Amino acid sequence: MSFPHAVTIREARVFLNIDHDDVADLEVNLIHPDGTLLRIRSQGEDDGDDDIRRWFSITGAALNSIRGKPSQGTWTLQVIDTIEGRTGELLSWSLEIYP
Numbered sequence: 001m002s003f004p005h006a007v008t009i010r011e012a013r014v015f016l017n018i019d020h021d022d023v024a025d026l027e028v029n030l031i032h033p034d035g036t037l038l039r040i041r042s043q044g045e046d047d048g049d050d051d052i053r054r055w056f057s058i059t060g061a062a063l064n065s066i067r068g069k070p071s072q073g074t075w076t077l078q079v080i081d082t083i084e085g086r087t088g089e090l091l092s093w094s095l096e097i098y099p
Helices: 059-066
Strands: 011-020 026-031 037-041 051-057 078-079 088-098
Touching: 011 026, 011 037, 011 059, 011 078, 037 051, 037 059, 078 088
Parallel strands: none
Antiparallel strands: 011 051, 011 088, 026 037, 026 078
16 A cells, blocks of 8 residues: 655554454554554454454554654555465455554
């Protein structure tokens, strides 16, 4: 996802829409255009669920690592399936940045 105009980041959140046989297998990271990796979701969360459809606020150390940086550039969402044999699909995702 690309942000063409730079604003200084104060807050951010990510919406995930993922179908998967067991979303507890998934680790999800957001990567800032400068390469800073933000953990959005850790493996083991939502054990047994087969979808994720919600907003994740970026908080704590993750927010501190991007607060004050420019938003401009290409942001990357990284979804890692940590267990073989189960399948899923990233249906959509959104990023909101608040200056």
